[in-house]
Structures are given as C-alpha cells and as structure tokens.
Amino acid sequence: MTPPPLLAQGLQGFLNGARRIGLTGRGLVIAIPLVWLIVFFLIPFLVVGKLSLSEAAIALPPYSPLMEWIDGVLSIHLNFNNFLFLADDSLYLNAYVESAKIAAVSTFFTLLIAYPMAYMIARAPDHRRHLLLMLVVLPFWTSFLLRVYAWIGFLKGNGVINTLLIWLGITQEPLRMLQTDFAVYIGIVYTYLPFMILPLYATLVKLDKDYLEASADLGARPAMTFLTVTLPLSLPGVIAGCMLVFIPAVGEYVIPALLGGPDTLMIGRVLWNEFFANRDWPVASAVAIVMLVVLLVPIMVLRRAQAAEEGATP
Amino acid sequence: MSETTAQTEIRSPTDPESPPFLQIRNITKRFGAFVAVDNVSLDIHQGELFCLLGGSGSGKSTLLRMLSGFETPSSGQILIAGKDQAGVPPYKRDTNMMFQSYALFPHMTVEKNIAYGLKREGVPRAEIATRVTDMLSLVKLNGFAARKPNQLSGGQRQRVALARSLIKRPKLLLLDEPLGALDKKLREETQFELIKIQETLGVTFVVVTHDQEEAMTLSTRMGVMADGKLVQVGAPHEIYEYPRSRFVAEFIGSVNIFEGRIEQDGEDHAVIGSPDAGMGIYLSHGITGTLGQEVAVAVRPEKIRIGKSPMEDLPNTTQGTVDEVAYMGNLSVFHVRLETGKIISVSQSNLVRSPEDAITWGDRVTLGWDGAASVVVPS
Structure with missing residues (x-):
C-alpha cells in the first residue's frame, strides 16, 4: 500500500526540513524523546527550582518574582530562606526520614512477596505463564484510587477482616488497622507489587535451567543453589524492582492520605499541606527539590555500581 | 581405582570378570504417551570411555540425564558401583556432568567456577586452591583463573567446563555433546586431549554425541541409539564393519x-x-x-x-x-x-x-x- 500523495509529500517535506537543520532519521528518533523530556520534565523542574528560591507573598501567584526591573535597575532576589527553614524545623527532617523508612520497609516486604511469585511464574509452563502474567497486570485495569478505597473496606473497624476475626473468635474487639502505619505498608506493598514482580520475572525467566542443574550436579542442595546461583544472577532484576518501588513510595501521597493516620508523616503529605493548606509555594518547592536530591543520590550510587559491574563483565 | 590399574590398558578395560561399574537395567522413560527411552539395558565397566551415539530424539540425552539424576526413570534400575540410584538426588550422586551449554556460572570467575563443587563439599580452603591450580594446568588454562566465562573463547570455556566437572574426582563423568559447540578443527584437537585426560585420570566417561566420527574416535565402546532403543553396542570397528541392522549400517558412515x-x-x-x-x-x-x-x-x-x-x-x-x-x-x-x-x-x-x-x-x-x-x- 502506498501512502496518499499529500501525506507522502508532507512527510518528505518534513524530513527535508529536518535534514536542513542537521537532523537525520537517527537524530530525529533521539530528538523526539529529548524534546519531550525538556518540555515536560526539565522546564517544570526549573520552574519549581525558581519557585523554591523566591519569597512567599500574599499575591497571585503567591510568591514574589525572582527578578525585578525597576528604574533601570535589575535586581535578582535569591531567597535561600526556604531551604534554611527546612533545616530548622525538625518536622521536615522527620518527614524525610519517616518517608524513607516507610518506603524502605515496604520495598523490603514487596521484594519478599514478589520474589517467590516471580520465580513461580518464570518456572510455570508456557501457557500458564501468560495467564499468570496477565493476572499480575490485571489490577492496572481498575483505578488505583478505587483499589485503595477497597482496602479501607477491608481494614476498617467493621470491615471484612475484623468481621472475620471476630466471627472466628480470634478477637473480641475489632482491631484498629485503618489509619495506622500498618495500613500504609499494606497499601504500598499491594499497589507496587506488580512493579517488583515484572522486572524480577524478566530476569528470572532468562535464567538458564542448566545453571541450576550444574549447581545441583556439583553437590549444591536447592537452597544453596538459590543463594549462590539464582539470587546473584537475578540481582539486576532485584535492583530494578526495588528502585521502581522505593522511589515512588518515598513521595507517595494518596496511600498515606487515605489509609494512614494523622501521625503518619510522609513527605508527600507535607508537600500537599505546604502547597494547598499553607499556600506557601516557595517552601513546598524547596521540599520537592530536596526530595529529588535525596532520591537522586541513591539512584546514582546504584547506577555507578551497576556500570562498574557491567564494565567488569562486558 | 588404584594407580596401577589406571596405568594398564585403559583403552581396552573391559574385564568380563569384574562386575560392571555402571549397570543400566531395563530402563524406560515415558513423557506422557511418548517413550523417550525404551527398555535399555547396558553394562559399562570401570575406566571405559563409552559413547552413546544417536540422532536427535533418539533418547541418548534422556538416558544421560537419568544417570545424573535430573530425570527419574519410569521403570528400570540404575546401579553405580553396585548401588541403586533410585531416589538419589543429583546433588548426592557420585557422578558429575559436563553440559552441552557448559553452564558456566556467568557471575563467577574461572577459579570460582571450578572450585564450586569442592566448596559445596566443605573442602578446606587451602586444599581447594591446590586442587584448582592442578586442574587448571591439566586443562592448560593456567593464568586464566581470574577471568569471567564471557572473557574466554569457546575452546577455553569447554575446558573450564571439563575442569569443573572433574574437580570432585567423580567415578563417573557424563558428557553431553562435549565438543558440539567447537568448530571442526578445534574439535579434532580436543578429541585427543579428552582421551588423554580420561586415560590420565582413569575416570569412566559416558559421552553423548550425534557425531559418529567423534564417537568412533573417542570411544572404547559405543552404543547406537534410535527411537529410544539401544540398537547395537560394540567397539567402534565392530559397529562399523559388522553392523547388525540396516539402520546401523546406514547411520554410521x-x-x-x-x-x-x-x-x-x-x-x-x-x-x-x-x-x-x-x-x-x-x-x-x-x-x-x-x-x-x-x-x-x-x-x-x-x-x-x-x-x-x-x-x-x-x-x-x-x-x-x-x-x-x-x-x-x-x-x-x-x-x-x-x-x-x-x-x-x-x-x-x-x-x-x-x-x-x-x-x-x-x-x-x-x-x-x-x-x-x-x-x-x-x-
């Protein structure tokens, strides 16, 4: 099938234009995501960066401009007080530490639950494997919010779990689960489980069965084979999965807001409060920038470690 | 096996007086309705280099995998040194296997790969070091200890795999297409090296191959397999000169x-x-x-x-x-x-x-x- 002449002409014209400014087909392929990242990531990031260095004001928008041109004098105001304020008030530090702790613990439990699942799926016969993978992805077809709300129904005082426990006679009084850190952990582990399973599955399914047999043949019991062969060889999947869970979990807002109690202090919530309750956009931006830096450091360390590993075994 | 017997007449070790080292008795393996190995009986003596020759799907690899314990026979009995192997898991058998894919652990160095079996046995560190060094010189890989498998050529990998399977001094070494991944020239050289190593160590080898030239060169005795059955067993020249069936005559040469x-x-x-x-x-x-x-x-x-x-x-x-x-x-x-x-x-x-x-x-x-x-x- 040949494309309609008008479309072909247009495409040709576009390609010619692109070539004139030094872009070949290869360059174009790279340019498109680059433009996307600049427009939707870099520019917003710079805007937030700018905000974090401005002063809060009762105005619309609620901050003072960074640069002013008055009577031929250009004055630039860089206000670092927002950052100093973050360091001053222990609330923010606590929120960061608490967020990192909740994210780390949740990541650990997600890994613990996801690994055997991914392993089973990777070892299942072909036809069943596709079905199982489908089931892992299936929750994405309903709204995330809806699924978190469903957990409220499970965890609340007269919810499914408490009713069942009382009926079984395990407890007399309903357990307080909703609005606790426990509920937040459940919510995060539940929500992010597929993000852990999928990269783990991807590395485990590639794991050659011969390695396991060779290990057994050389005298390793199954548990030893797992520790010395399976686990090290699936490490890239473990790292990828942990990053995919840990990073968004640190900044998670919806889950602690819906399932967490008033004392669940997470950075996402602090951010929300600064922006919408306090209307202090500069401090909120500073919180966001610091969070980004805090997250960037472990990512870069991990990347370096991975690069070194790959460099040793090209 | 003592030193003296290892020295004498390894190439024709079949001593009808001594009990066979490996006894395969009426082994059958079914996968569903498919019969992969069909009532095979075979005796192999200590120090033999026995080749199982057959086309793909002839059941030769399945038979080998039953010897190593990765498959369980549907019926029949396998005895190694007189001991029934039923229910003995691979990690408890006195056999070692060299895999067709070599299956070298990619995250370990050559040294760690070779030492793996000894570590699992709990051999002291110093002894592991000397045995690995000895093994490296046996397969002529001194100086490669710190390399990772993907930094080696195909021939070197093959020798690491051989070293790793020999380090535990198995009484029975099972080799699945040991030279299959090498090019023709290297394969011919390696064949003789393999024979030399087998003679030096006096280990009983069972080799699975689809390459009839390889089988003829390597083996003291060979068995031809087709459709899960062992069609003929004998010395290479017997099989070649006195085929007992049209299939064997046409299959070999x-x-x-x-x-x-x-x-x-x-x-x-x-x-x-x-x-x-x-x-x-x-x-x-x-x-x-x-x-x-x-x-x-x-x-x-x-x-x-x-x-x-x-x-x-x-x-x-x-x-x-x-x-x-x-x-x-x-x-x-x-x-x-x-x-x-x-x-x-x-x-x-x-x-x-x-x-x-x-x-x-x-x-x-x-x-x-x-x-x-x-x-x-x-x-």
Whole structure:
C-alpha cells in the first residue's frame, strides 16, 4: 500500500526540513524523546527550582518574582530562606526520614512477596505463564484510587477482616488497622507489587535451567543453589524492582492520605499541606527539590555500581 | 581405582570378570504417551570411555540425564558401583556432568567456577586452591583463573567446563555433546586431549554425541541409539564393519545397500541374488537365514575397487558409468550408475598426485569387491 500523495509529500517535506537543520532519521528518533523530556520534565523542574528560591507573598501567584526591573535597575532576589527553614524545623527532617523508612520497609516486604511469585511464574509452563502474567497486570485495569478505597473496606473497624476475626473468635474487639502505619505498608506493598514482580520475572525467566542443574550436579542442595546461583544472577532484576518501588513510595501521597493516620508523616503529605493548606509555594518547592536530591543520590550510587559491574563483565 | 590399574590398558578395560561399574537395567522413560527411552539395558565397566551415539530424539540425552539424576526413570534400575540410584538426588550422586551449554556460572570467575563443587563439599580452603591450580594446568588454562566465562573463547570455556566437572574426582563423568559447540578443527584437537585426560585420570566417561566420527574416535565402546532403543553396542570397528541392522549400517558412515534374496547358503559361502546389483552377490562366509529370505547386502564405498580394466581376482564385479566425481583431497568419491539404474558410491584414496588415467565423468568402469567385504543385514 502506498501512502496518499499529500501525506507522502508532507512527510518528505518534513524530513527535508529536518535534514536542513542537521537532523537525520537517527537524530530525529533521539530528538523526539529529548524534546519531550525538556518540555515536560526539565522546564517544570526549573520552574519549581525558581519557585523554591523566591519569597512567599500574599499575591497571585503567591510568591514574589525572582527578578525585578525597576528604574533601570535589575535586581535578582535569591531567597535561600526556604531551604534554611527546612533545616530548622525538625518536622521536615522527620518527614524525610519517616518517608524513607516507610518506603524502605515496604520495598523490603514487596521484594519478599514478589520474589517467590516471580520465580513461580518464570518456572510455570508456557501457557500458564501468560495467564499468570496477565493476572499480575490485571489490577492496572481498575483505578488505583478505587483499589485503595477497597482496602479501607477491608481494614476498617467493621470491615471484612475484623468481621472475620471476630466471627472466628480470634478477637473480641475489632482491631484498629485503618489509619495506622500498618495500613500504609499494606497499601504500598499491594499497589507496587506488580512493579517488583515484572522486572524480577524478566530476569528470572532468562535464567538458564542448566545453571541450576550444574549447581545441583556439583553437590549444591536447592537452597544453596538459590543463594549462590539464582539470587546473584537475578540481582539486576532485584535492583530494578526495588528502585521502581522505593522511589515512588518515598513521595507517595494518596496511600498515606487515605489509609494512614494523622501521625503518619510522609513527605508527600507535607508537600500537599505546604502547597494547598499553607499556600506557601516557595517552601513546598524547596521540599520537592530536596526530595529529588535525596532520591537522586541513591539512584546514582546504584547506577555507578551497576556500570562498574557491567564494565567488569562486558 | 588404584594407580596401577589406571596405568594398564585403559583403552581396552573391559574385564568380563569384574562386575560392571555402571549397570543400566531395563530402563524406560515415558513423557506422557511418548517413550523417550525404551527398555535399555547396558553394562559399562570401570575406566571405559563409552559413547552413546544417536540422532536427535533418539533418547541418548534422556538416558544421560537419568544417570545424573535430573530425570527419574519410569521403570528400570540404575546401579553405580553396585548401588541403586533410585531416589538419589543429583546433588548426592557420585557422578558429575559436563553440559552441552557448559553452564558456566556467568557471575563467577574461572577459579570460582571450578572450585564450586569442592566448596559445596566443605573442602578446606587451602586444599581447594591446590586442587584448582592442578586442574587448571591439566586443562592448560593456567593464568586464566581470574577471568569471567564471557572473557574466554569457546575452546577455553569447554575446558573450564571439563575442569569443573572433574574437580570432585567423580567415578563417573557424563558428557553431553562435549565438543558440539567447537568448530571442526578445534574439535579434532580436543578429541585427543579428552582421551588423554580420561586415560590420565582413569575416570569412566559416558559421552553423548550425534557425531559418529567423534564417537568412533573417542570411544572404547559405543552404543547406537534410535527411537529410544539401544540398537547395537560394540567397539567402534565392530559397529562399523559388522553392523547388525540396516539402520546401523546406514547411520554410521556411508554404505551401498543392495536388496536381494538368499539364493545359496553353505558352510563357507553364500550368494544373495540381487536385482538391484543385477547379479548374485557372493559372500565368503555362511549366513543365518532361510533360502529365499529377503535381506540387504551392505558394502562400504571404500571396500569397492574401481578401475577401467576387468578384475578377475574378485568374485563380485559389475560395470557402470561414472555419474559424479567428488574430489575431497585425501580421497575421491565416485557415483557409478549400474545398468540396473542403481547408483553406487565408491571412494578411492588419492595415492598419486595427478594420475594420467584418472577416472572422470562418463567413463565406463568396472567395480569389484571381495567376498568378505560385504555384510548381510535383515532387510
């Protein structure tokens, strides 16, 4: 099938234009995501960066401009007080530490639950494997919010779990689960489980069965084979999965807001409060920038470690 | 095994007096309705280098995997050094296996790969170090200890795999297509190296291969497998010169097959009337069979003489026209069309560099072979 002449002409014209400014087909392929990242990531990031260095004001928008041109004098105001304020008030530090702790613990439990699942799926016969993978992805077809709300129904005082426990006679009084850190952990582990399973599955399914047999043949019991062969060889999947869970979990807002109690202090919530309750956009931006830096450091360390590993075994 | 027995006569170790080291008794393996290995019985003695030869799907690898414990026989018994292996998991067997893919652990160095088996046994660190060093020099890989598998060539990887499977000093080493991934030249070199190592260590080897040349070169004895059955077991020359079935004759090397019926069968001779060959084929020995029974006569291409003059000294002669000539350097292969239409393949060593009366396309030639050159197999 040949494309309609008008479309072909247009495409040709576009390609010619692109070539004139030094872009070949290869360059174009790279340019498109680059433009996307600049427009939707870099520019917003710079805007937030700018905000974090401005002063809060009762105005619309609620901050003072960074640069002013008055009577031929250009004055630039860089206000670092927002950052100093973050360091001053222990609330923010606590929120960061608490967020990192909740994210780390949740990541650990997600890994613990996801690994055997991914392993089973990777070892299942072909036809069943596709079905199982489908089931892992299936929750994405309903709204995330809806699924978190469903957990409220499970965890609340007269919810499914408490009713069942009382009926079984395990407890007399309903357990307080909703609005606790426990509920937040459940919510995060539940929500992010597929993000852990999928990269783990991807590395485990590639794991050659011969390695396991060779290990057994050389005298390793199954548990030893797992520790010395399976686990090290699936490490890239473990790292990828942990990053995919840990990073968004640190900044998670919806889950602690819906399932967490008033004392669940997470950075996402602090951010929300600064922006919408306090209307202090500069401090909120500073919180966001610091969070980004805090997250960037472990990512870069991990990347370096991975690069070194790959460099040793090209 | 003691040093003295290891030194003496490893290449022909079959001692009918001693009990076989490996006994395979009526082993059958079914996968659903498919019978992968069909009632195979086989005895292998200490120090043998036994090759299981067969095409893909012949059951040879399945049989090997049952010896190593990765598959459980559906029925039958495997005894290693007299001990029944039923229910013994791979990690408790005295066998080691060299995998076709080598299965070297990619995240470990050569040294760690080789040491793996010893570590699992809890051998002291110092002993592991010396044994790994010894093994590295046995397979000529000194200086490669710190490399990772992906920094090695195919031949080097093959030797690491061999070293790793030998480090625990197994009594029985199972090798699954050990040379399959190497190119032809390297394979030929490695074959002799493998034999040398086997002789030095006196370990019993069971090798699975689909390459008949490899099987013939390596083995002290070999078994030909087809459709899950062990068709024939014997020394390489027995299998080649005295195939017991048409399948074996055709599977090993190339062969000319003449269909026919038994016309005469005496003490010291027999004649097979063959419309294929357009004559009665004379054999200088008696055969087992009834007169008129349909049989096939197998004659190897190198056993047939080809020439332009008549051959009165040979009992079997026939004429034909040269259809094809394939020059292969060390020998030439001629396809000769008989008057009956049958095409016979004949090979001849190229003893003279450029003979003047060289046989070429379209030549009328005489073919002849001796009464002892052919083998009669069931049709």
